Amino acid sequence: MEVTSYRPETASVITYVSKWKKRIPYIIAYGVLGLTTLPIILMYLWLLLSSFSKQMKYGFIPVHFTLENWKFLWMNVEHGGGTLPSIWTATWNSFIFSSTLTILEVIIGVMAGYVLARIEFPGRQALMKTTLLLHAFPSVALLIAVYYILNFMGLFDSLWGVVLVKTALQIPMTAWIVKGFFDDVSWDVEWAGLIDGCNRLKVWFTIVLPLIKPGIAAISIFSFLSGWSEFLLLYTFILSDENVTLSSYLQRLISDPNLVNYGLLSAVSLFYMLPVLLFFIFTQKSLMQVSVGGGKSV
Incomplete structure (x- = not known):
């Protein structure tokens, strides 16, 4: 062998x-x-x-x-026979719009999500079933109605008016997402706080909210990015130069196809994306820790 x-x-x-x-x-x-x-x-x-x-x-x-394409950083740009507003005015307006939207959406969304997850009230089931349906309406389908409302309230050509509209459109989805995180928090945690003498508000604020920090971070990030990239509502309801945002600024650069300066357009586009990239770099750790809940039945 x-x-x-x-x-x-x-x-x-x-x-x-x-x-x-x-x-x-x-x-x-x-x-x-x-x-x-x-x-x-x-x-x-x-x-x-x-x-x-x-x-x-x-x-x-x-x-x-x-560096000619980057001259918008230190001087106003001549375009199409007129002068564009300062890029820093547009940047400040975009930051104010996105930040205000984020604050309102997080506050209202967190409270609404907790109510949907914890409190029984008449019509709760119907509201839960129509929440996503409300979010499904495209903004363009509501432009005429929104115009009449903003004009009646004296908020046409106002950043605050568009903030309210954008917040109202995004609250349903935000509340639904936050509800999922509240569903993952055990009732025993709240009962323990109530037995120790805390009222419902104190339990919610000091015990429950810290447990859903990843969810709050996620909706904060998405809200800010959504506000920063918003174009349709701002383009439709903002007319004055003092309220212009970066998305509208870019639109003015391409409003006339025969006068597009692609070098300038590229530079402004990079400038527009830079804050988002920095924001994502500093917040990606929070996003990586997120595990969306909501698997429980309502």
């Missing part, structure tokens, strides 16, 4: 092949992700190169480095 001798080379080859077989699913997954994200990466790269060049040869090769 012939005995096969042990060869270290054969064992190493088998080990090498086995490792590569284990890596194949990861290679395929990263390959698919790379192919799907490549157009987005190229888009951002084109914006960056275009913002620092006088022109793009063949549409994608930058020619002549320049």
Whole structure:
């Protein structure tokens, strides 16, 4: 009977092949992700190169480095026979709009979510079933009605008026999401606080809210990003230069297709995205800790 001798080379080859077989699913997954994200990466790269060049040869090769496209940072831009408002005014208005929207949405959404999760009241089931339906209405379908309401209240061409409209449109979804987090908090936690002598409000504020901090962080981030990227409502109901936001500022740059300065447009677009990127970098840790609840029945 012939005995096969042990060869270290054969064992190493088998080990090498086995490792590569284990890596194949990861290679395929990263390959698919790379192919799907490549157009987005190229888009951002084109914006960056275009913002620092006088022109793009063949549409994608930058020619002549320049800072001319970034002059909007220190002076008002002449465009289409007129002068655009200061970019810093638009930035401040965008920040005020997004921050106010976030504060209102978080406060109202957290209170509404707690009520839906914990308190029994007439019509609760019907309200729960129609919450998502209210969020499904597109903003464009409500523009005429919103115009009459804002005009009647004297809030047309006012950031505060658009903040109220945007908040009202987003509260249903926010309340639904927050309700899921409250559902994951055990009733025993609240009962323990009530037995210790705390009233319902104190239990909610000092015991329950700290337990859903990841949920509050998530809706805060999404609310701010939603406000920062809002365009339709602001474009429709804001007319004056002193109330212009960055999204409307960008629209003015492309209002006339024959006068579009793509270098300037690229620079302003990068400036518009920069706060969002920084905001995401500093808040991604909170987003990674979020596990959305809501699996329980209502």
